[in-house]
Amino acid sequence: MDSFSTLIRTASHEQHVEAETSTFMSDLLGGRLGVDAYARYTEQLWFVYEALESGAQELAPDPVAGPFVRPELFRLAPLERDLAHLRGPGWRSTLTALPATRAYAGRIAACARDWPSGYVAHHYTRYLGDLSGGQIIRDKAERTWGFARKGDGVRFYVFEEIPNPAAFKRGYRELLDAVPVDDLEKQRIVAECRRAFALNTDVFRALGEEFPLSA
Numbered sequence: 682m683d684s685f686s687t688l689i690r691t692a693s694h695e696q697h698v699e700a701e702t703s704t705f706m707s708d709l710l711g712g713r714l715g716v717d718a719y720a721r722y723t724e725q726l727w728f729v730y731e732a733l734e735s736g737a738q739e740l741a742p743d744p745v746a747g748p749f750v751r752p753e754l755f756r757l758a759p760l761e762r763d764l765a766h767l768r769g770p771g772w773r774s775t776l777t778a779l780p781a782t783r784a785y786a787g788r789i790a791a792c793a794r795d796w797p798s799g800y801v802a803h804h805y806t807r808y809l810g811d812l813s814g815g816q817i818i819r820d821k822a823e824r825t826w827g828f829a830r831k832g833d834g835v836r837f838y839v840f841e842e843i844p845n846p847a848a849f850k851r852g853y854r855e856l857l858d859a860v861p862v863d864d865l866e867k868q869r870i871v872a873e874c875r876r877a878f879a880l881n882t883d884v885f886r887a888l889g890e891e892f893p894l895s896a
């Protein structure tokens with residue numbers, strides 16, 4: 682039987698392609714959108730990581746979610762530096778969540794509160810993606826909008842405390858494979874992962890509507 686890390690990866694593959702090739706992502710990475718769209722997207726990420734990380738400390742002693750709570754992954758501080766760069770020192774006063782983002786962050790917060798295994802699904806969907814495709818997004822953003830390499834504007838994509846992402850991802854998959862739940866609960870985690878991808882796609886759809894390409 683496949684390992685759980687393989688299962689969750691395979692099960693979300695189709696939706697990964699969908700997220701990756703969404704209109705908004707394609708336009709953003711194709712250099713067809715202005716820095717304002719990138720800033721708006723970064724603002725949405727703030728709400729997502731606020732939900733993932735504000736509940737993290739309470740989950741640290743949890744046998745299922747606890748091993749995943751790793752401060753070297755935390756993204757809120759770099760996101761705030763990026764937003765100060767993108768929007769200026771008053772970034773907080775103009776920060777707003779799209780309805781799709783509110784739904785996504787709300788679902789993460791509910792899992793963090795009531796269902797640690799569900800939290801793991803959201804944790805995997807974001808952080809393993811950031812450590813992987815995030816690096817492609819950083820490179821494009823630096824080239825398209827002229828941010829300093831690994832500097833303000835793209836710090837979200839830079840994991841200062843993870844010098845070897847490939848090794849970290851291997852360790853992460855071992856954590857997934859060792860998650861102490863039964864097969865039924867693993868199926869539920871996979872379903873929540875699919876839901877997490879769908880919630881991301883919803884945010885991309887909303888961003889695509891806010892930033893249509895003028896024909």
Ligand code: HEM
Nearest residue numbers: 690700701706710805806807809810813814815817878881
């Ligand atoms: C244009 C946007 C994206 C690109 C270019 C991209 C690209 C990639 C690449 C190259 C990998 C590495 C696969 C490997 O390790 O062999 C990856 C993995 C991953 N991505 Fe993305 N990705 C994008 C968007 C997303 C989004 C929106 C999510 C979800 C929020 C996501 C979640 C993941 C996850 C969870 C993995 C780890 C899969 C695993 O090894 O278990 N990605 N991505």
